[in-house]
Amino acid sequence: MGIVLGAGLCASFAILASCSDHHEASPTVKVDTRPFTQGCRGFTTRPGAATIERAYPQVSFEYAVQLVHHPRDAYWYVVEQGGTIRRFADRPDVSESELVVDLRDTVAMLGLEDGLLGLAFDPSFESSGNVIVKYTRKAEETDAAARLAVARLHSDNGGATFEPASLREMLTVARPQTIHHGGPPRFGADGYLYVPVGDGGWDPEMRAQDLSMIEGTVLRLDTSVEPYAVPKDNPFVGTPGARPEIFAYGLRNPFGNTFHPTTHELWVGDVGLATWEEIDRIVPGANYGWPIREGAHCKDGVECDPTGLTDPVHEYLNYGGSAIVVGSIYRGQAFPETRGHLIFGDFVNGRIEELAYDGEKAQAKLLVESGLNITEMTEDANGEILVVELGGRLFRLVPATHVQAVPELLSETGCMDMSNPKVAPRGLMPYEVNMPLWSDGADKYRWMNIPEGTKIKVREDGSWEMPVGTVLVKNFFNHDRPMETRLLVRHEDGEWGGYSYEWDADRKEARLLEGGKAEYFDGLGWSFPSRSMCMSCHNAAAGRTLGLMTPQLNREIEYADGHRENQITELTRAGWFAEPPGDPSTLAKFVAREDTEAPAADWARAYLHSNCSHCHRPGGPGRGTANFTFGATLAETGCGLTPELDPLGIENAEVIAPSSPEGSVLLARVSAIGAARMPPMGTAVVDALAIDHLREWIATTPQCD
Template identity: 40%
Template structure:
């Protein structure tokens, strides 16, 4: 057991103004202090122990080599690993690492970005004889009206045992027109039957507007099975459900939204598939020949849009989880290795948004068991010939291996934390004031949290320093704790702790204040609560914290130079001077404008608001659909990829809508989503009230735009 964290005394503890931008979707990081008064608690802040990790941990694999936006990992000949980079490159590396070499570069032949790119790789079962390798990528649609690009399955040949693949031998087997830029599927794998299986998304947008999932006459929204050796360009397995008619003969199963990774149990041959949900449920399916998995009539086991819907003829998922636990499922493998005996025969899967990794047995269990909250952007899993399972991190570009956990020494020594007063992170006598050892701060452009007042502060361990990234984001050291307390109508409602543990991992915790305001109690999961004065408050789950506290955003969100460069009894940035690794040149990071900043232009206020409230997800490096637009303040309008760009997540029923239509906020989904109800709202989490000031300033900015660059 290690000693408690010790924190230095703050340089300043002035009063905070309250409102914060912070962590996204009202999920977490920091708080602000109040004016000094009587002496406050000066002991260390000791958060709850690190969650999860009881059965497994992740160890660096492949020499901890870094790849660029990896989306697939395949063991190939000679037990070498092939890493598929979304930009169109396949690299090969030995299990022990070393410098990877390029096996294939088709970056000039594909379309990449968002959910598009080089997405899948599979070796022919007879590779040693024919040298065939198969790839899945998105390609230019060559000006086809109503088609964004094509989803392509192609064969390519290696003449040197897999060291390289010859691009000149590329032969297209299948090309499917894609009407939208998202939901591209992309995974391919050979089954025990020697057939090639292909995962196809539903064509994109939101809600499957063309009804492709249930349309047996199209290939979108399906799992396909073809025989690449049985004809030119391929043959149809005679047992496919529609081989003799009634639908496209390539179809093996249907009713899928966006299958993101599937695999075969190497012992039983069972086919497991993860299907990404719309906005409520992520699902794990065991696929059978001819099975209908319900989309877009159902999402998981539930009716998608209608109050009631048919149930006959649909196959329920083996397991599902709601948005409170994750936002984009990534399928894995049935564990057949020896490093984690407790996982034998269990299907391992994860979530791209939260980094959670679960397992499920598929024989009666309907809910996965959390193995570890990894904080990774899990774009893929991999499995070697020994049955061991690997995890691919899209954000860092590294690969990890699942191993049994030893004694967990990453958590603070104390297991206290059920009551906020036990942590030392807040003094219940003066709960809106930063304790002596904390640094109070406020921000320029606060995150909208239904009008709540927020107080924030940060604990930094004694002797540790905060790094500052080139874009001004703070990189707080392990052992740091960010605190934020929310007050509504004069009553404290919630305090959140966002913790970086000694192993570098993060966790978020919500505490609910008691009715008598004497203390706050730790919540095990998310909840909603009716407030005494009217209105509803949403407490985020621990997983929901990472829907927006992403690696690409640096996890903490309010702690950046542009947010802290503000005057409040002196410059707030100066309060951090003693704990920064290097001084900050304030002139390099102009203050963000808030929606109500006097004297700022509509553009400055709107762009500041979007940076604070949206860019944590909508930025390059976030992956998936969120990365197709970039709302950071330092992007030009052109580089935001919003102006006259078609929306990916649905048009909200507005004809000819775009993300931003210059001069017309009524056709701009970026603005429309700020006022949309329920599931269509952005941000989508922990807010029930439209931010009138924020929505109005974004509308005003769009109205003033005269055109696109």
């Protein structure tokens, strides 16, 4: 949601009874004569026709990017981005995986999008023992950030192991940045290898429109000879100056891809920049328009000539926080009405949908808001959908059997005293954070609760793991007018869902929104997030709850009865922790936003953690390699780092240029309005206080130690 949310349900996943039994022994407030709330109303699963369940729950992996089945034997192969491939037996009760090859001496995971990117079994595997792998490694050139390679790898034992020494590169290309390498290679029904290649990052030279280069293309190769041959019917064979390997072009980052089982056409999900995600049906010789267009729209709203450009089959707005992942054409039995439809999802927001296409019109339909950072969706032997998340767990898409409707009215949730929405209902725990996410100056009021008999676990990094059954409540006010209430709910499957309620003009009720919308409140433009937008920020890498961590809540606040206490102490007395964090005076503490006398570095680092690190961190969905978590080193934060995206006209730009606010893209993006703005969602008003502190911090940082 792009917000810092609280937590709490009084019971798990039904219409809940009174919370009083849970809180009478250790009430949230010491002197509060109001009646207890009748309990936040939970719901068992996320809305949609489907839900997800763990598949092969006893095995998990690190930075999993692809799941591939052996062409004959009952084994799954998992490609781990760091440079390894593991396999496990295709049995529900499998409890271990085995390493089949370690390529870490060759593969370089230089950034969040580098590393081992894909595996494809050669059609002749049974006789040749060959597979194709795609990866990045260090570049030989001083002016390149990485080198992308497509290579053969050999097995002498049917795929039980692969010999690293057998690796033979067939095609390599220098990459200008460490992003946008495209998705895994796949063999088509024609026996040829199709290799999606991204544009390599920020593309002012329009590489994706240059047929002499392979950036922003799908390549088609004949691998029956070494290193490879070009199929004679490739569309640009014989075209002067063109690379004959190119099958289609004008793509930005063609990541997820699949072949249609009957038409044998390649379908690709092309990751957009700041506005549109698209699905393309790949036609020989077609130009999909990047960077002239994003989706079917002229890039950045600048007038362009669409002549000769191929429209996507489907597109959707990404609100600056999406990355499309195309899965498989559904062939299973669990969803009869979905057969023949394309399954696609989103790496950032976890939304999984189906796309019906009749050759002319395409229509998408939600299946589930999974909340996962999806890297691939593939099908098992029965045609059912398996989902791979970057964190290494595998899931299966199954029908939702007991969906309980989300309450349409906020008054029906039991999470709000409708007569006083600034104050937590009795039995729910109010809280504040030291450094809140900037929300265009809106006032915010937060509270949380957890189910009876559950506890909060404090992780090693100080973030809090909230129990299943948690609901998080946050209210947004423009002066004294309530605008929006957001709930973040941890469902019974352990995953989270976000829900937004818009307050009526008379301020007496708030109503559930099915999607995002924009509104004005007394001159303040306000963006209501969709459910998928909520999970873009509340992603798995960020721990979902964002603001609930010890350094943020290590703060004294005033409770409803007028007494003041440190929140860590109050929650400890209430018995909410599995293991109390300890004496607040000895614990980490973020600078408070209102502490204008604090050192600029401490203020700035706390601000970056609260406003940027939910995306820009290891494993997070943010583009580039900068890590804005509070504990990152200055160099990891981006000091001295060349930006991988548009430098916004700054000459010799760095993410953070020491002693040079004017040379720092970070400051430019926080100061921007529109497509260049960071964070990209939920804010349209510049945070002047943050800009002052960031400028002072950068100006007084002499070097990147």
